[in-house]
Amino acid sequence: MALIIVGLGNPGKEYEKTRHNAGRMAVKLLAKKENFEEFNFNKKANALVTKGTITNQNVTLMLPETMMNLSGKAVANLVKSPKAAKKMLIVQDDLDLPLGVIKMVVGRGSGGHKGIESIMRAVKTKDFARIRIGVATMGKKNQAKKIKDEEKLIKYIIGKFKTTEEATLKKTLKKSVEAIQIFVAEGVEVATMFANTR
Numbered sequence: 001m002a003l004i005i006v007g008l009g010n011p012g013k014e015y016e017k018t019r020h021n022a023g024r025m026a027v028k029l030l031a032k033k034e035n036f037e038e039f040n041f042n043k044k045a046n047a048l049v050t051k052g053t054i055t056n057q058n059v060t061l062m063l064p065e066t067m068m069n070l071s072g073k074a075v076a077n078l079v080k081s082p083k084a085a086k087k088m089l090i091v092q093d094d095l096d097l098p099l100g101v102i103k104m105v106v107g108r109g110s111g112g113h114k115g116i117e118s119i120m121r122a123v124k125t126k127d128f129a130r131i132r133i134g135v136a137t138m139g140k141k142n143q144a145k146k147i148k149d150e151e152k153l154i155k156y157i158i159g160k161f162k163t164t165e166e167a168t169l170k171k172t173l174k175k176s177v178e179a180i181q182i183f184v185a186e187g188v189e190v191a192t193m194f195a196n197t198r
Contacts, residue, residue, distance in 0.1 A: 045077035072122025082125035097134025104195035
């Protein structure tokens with residue numbers, strides 16, 4: 001069975017370069033770097049899908065075309081059981097990490113991420129690998145700056161990256177792509193070591 005790599009985000013032009021779409025951006029970059037064919041719309045899954053190989057492994061890349069908090073509906077079309085979820089990697093944005101930091105985790109809770117919650121419900125397990133891409137502003141002690149106000153938080157997450165952040169974003173996406181490539185070629189442990197080292 002092919003490995004399935006899912007880039008989370010919201011579909012549509014207006015969300016393209018927003019923080020919430022960092023996962024989607026990383027998977028699109030991976031497709032470009034690995035010379036995958038164009039993404040095609042899969043009506044049944046309601047997702048953009050492309051297939052190819054990375055280091056001789058069959059890989060399916062998926063970008064759900066649902067809104068973020070319904071991501072599970074799309075994913076469940078390709079990942080039909082908790083066992084199948086073990087062959088899945090989700091790439092997501094994360095407000096608990098500052099921009100410039102990525103973390104790879106397996107079998108953790110959603111951390112309040114609505115897209116991840118939706119996928120966990122749909123595939124009936126949390127035992128799958130995830131790459132969390134930090135999108136928060138750097139606060140004190142290199143920690144993510146917390147936004148308490150719900151309205152400001154929503155505005156922030158669906159807001160675009162600042163021009164001053166673009167260089168860091170580029171580096172972060174590049175590292176995320178490398179982590180995915182290592183995950184495919186050498187497995188989750190090696191990829192986790194790479195991703196979680198600054």
